[in-house]
Amino acid sequence: MQTRRIFHSAIILMLSLSSLAVNAGALDGLSRYMGIGTPPDAKKTEYRVGDRLEQKPTTDKSPYKEIKWDDLMPKDWDPTSDFKKLDFSKMKDSDPRAQEALQHLREAWVNAPIEESMNGARIRIPGFIVPLEVVRHQITEFLLVPYFGACIHVPPPPSNQIIHVFPAKPLKKGMESMDAVWIKGELEAFPSDTEMGSAGYRMKEANVKTYVPSGDCPCPFPGS
Amino acid sequence: MKYLISLAIRSAWNRKLTLGLTLMSIALSIALFIGVERVRQDAEDSFAQSVSGTDLVVGARTSPVQLMLYAVFHIGDATNNIHWKTFLDIAANPSVAWTIPVSMGDSHHGFPVVGTSTDYFAHFHYSDSQPLVFSSGKPFAGLFDAVIGAEVAEHLGYHLGDKIILSHGMGGIGLAEHADKPFTITGILARTGTPVDRTVHVSLEAIEAIHLDWQGGAKIPGFSIPAQYVTKFDLTPKEVTAILVGLKNRAAVFKMQRYVNEYQTEPLLAVLPGVALDQLWQVVGIAERALLAVSGMVVVVGLCGLVAVILASLNERRRELAILRSVGARPLDVFLLLSAEGLFITLSGTLTGLVMLTAITATFAPMIQSHYGLMIAPTFISYDELGLLGIVIGVSLLASLAPGYSAYKLSLSDGLTPRI
């Protein structure tokens, strides 16, 4: 009878699905092990090295203002200005001035000044995680950087493009290097003449949410 | 309904030999399945909590994973060493708050010996920013003083004041010993649950001292410098194996990392411990996923066995089912009865498997800790494992439905007069 056949088929289907799930896990593991499919290093296939996170304009009326990473750099700061003044066509090969200018650029990049007006600003900004402290599989302290792969293959960001984040609660398990998140909280901008040795940005008691590629956080921030 | 369950249990008990074997196979497969996941979690935990508050780990240029393994976990060997001058340069960098140099190569009864400075005891932290605590004694002061970890003390039965001899190399047996320069234990560290527990710590100068009359990895034949004269020589270390670095501003880590990686005098590598560990998990994760899949397969095999056994018994039970129908059992009741039996065996098997796993873990945990520095906790079931277990029970529920369904069809066709 009809009900019997449907019942029979349903059981076969459920049993097949569950064994398929187990098999899928096995195949996934096997393929990675043998180097087929995604290689272990580039497991975040949706981001390539150098990718930045999309920030679409929103009408969100939250007291936390969404900012861009460029806002963290002082407007008048351009470390490339010296470099740009050089006329390469007038130089000989291996001209020491070229190397010197490059060196200055690199040093300026590393000792970048902070935008002091950002101190105390309540902001939200997306970025990638570089974990500093992990306790029982949960990240309790991390650096937020603007682009993917900031610690491999590309030059690291200048110090005014790094935020040292202390999340209000340890991040959920499974979060790891180069995961994309939104952080929300009060930004501290401290200049270089402190005991920290160099200038930088910090956020304590930060609210951290996973970044969803559409650009808008689908869920309201609690307490916003 | 309750009576059907009572019937199912009594019926299963009646065939306890065959069903008992299937129960055991399910128990073993569950123990394996959950065990694989548990060992992975605990190993990851153990590794992750071995270093805290350290911003960079620096070594001779090698792979990040290998550097973490030998510098923090004392597993494997360094490809090369770092010159002392390089260490001083790095320590003098204005971004640096503290440094811990470490030097490796010797061992004591299979436990690694680490030469380091007293900064180690001041700045090394583990787990959630826990500092090192002495259960007795204090850091080394004299040249041949040693501080041992809790596992070394317990395993070898050492106390303060005991004298120990270090061996050259990491093999464990048949190694040349530094017999003429014994060390005195002046400190024992409290248990940390990290590789610190199984390490013997001595000063960098002491490492220099015991190798004064060695050359190229072996003692110079016919030549020896007695222990009391070693101070006449310059005991400043020439090299270190690795350096742990703490910065004044943690956000400056990239700057410092680049400085180390581009250091001109010798090829170095600086890694962020958190990032390097994530890379390690990715590598390990591949093997672990494969292992989990295989053990999942084993569970499926166990369940197939159970279904087969119950299905095989159905033919003999046709008269029994006809009796039940004659007293008013519906075909649905027959279905529930058989399914309940399968589910009952699975749940008992799962419980037995967990008990077995806990027992095995409890038995072997001390040995694993002693040999590998890994802490496997003998918990019965953890919150995360419940999810895995839920999947297994769900699948077994489905599997139990198969003989139930078969019995249902059979009782419909047999009615009150099964033809056997």
Add this chain to the structure above:
Amino acid sequence: MVNPVIKIENLAFRYPKADSFCLDIQELHADAGDRIFIYGHSGSGKSTLLGLLGGVLSPERGTISLLGHELATMSSSDRDRFRADHIGFIFQQFNLIPYLSVTDNVLLSCRFSARRSDRAIVSGNTLQGEVARLLDHLDIAMELRHRPVTKLSVGQQQRVAAARALIGSPEIVIADEPTSALDAERQKAFLDLLSRECIAADTTLLFVSHDRRLASGFSREIDLSSLNRAQASQEAA
């Protein structure tokens, strides 16, 4: 005029995929207290008739009414419940469930029917007490009651089965060749015990057997081969 306990009219049944009917009965009535001997050899349609009476089979044509309830109008689970409440069955052999005790086997009827359970204790007795009473009447000695059922002789097993069929005073008891596995003297003894209990409770007894010698002592005798027109037409063909 008392309503018949069993009323069959114009009944016809054929198994799926069969060309012809295997059972075709014009009329069969039974009143309360009737003890009917049905003579039927194998192939006479006896299993089919028992299946229809028990409510596990549905006729293609005609009506079966038991205690005024027409079975065809009931859902299958209602028929199962009806069977539990009003009918006791005794099979030819292997009547008992091997992993239950003697008492639990007898009480099986009461587990599936609250009505039987209630009627069993109506005289102020407990269920256990009622079981003991029936086993006494059916000549099952005390020491046998705690033995595993597999250790009982066939005769003893049949009598325990009878107790199960009788507990809670169902209106109908159907016995499908219950004595065929017993030897001659035990057959008579079983019959006597069963009849006595049925008379005492005014139960309608349908006793199917191929041994005509047992027919005496019943109030009616029916030859199923003659009653079953499908059988007759087959034999004529």
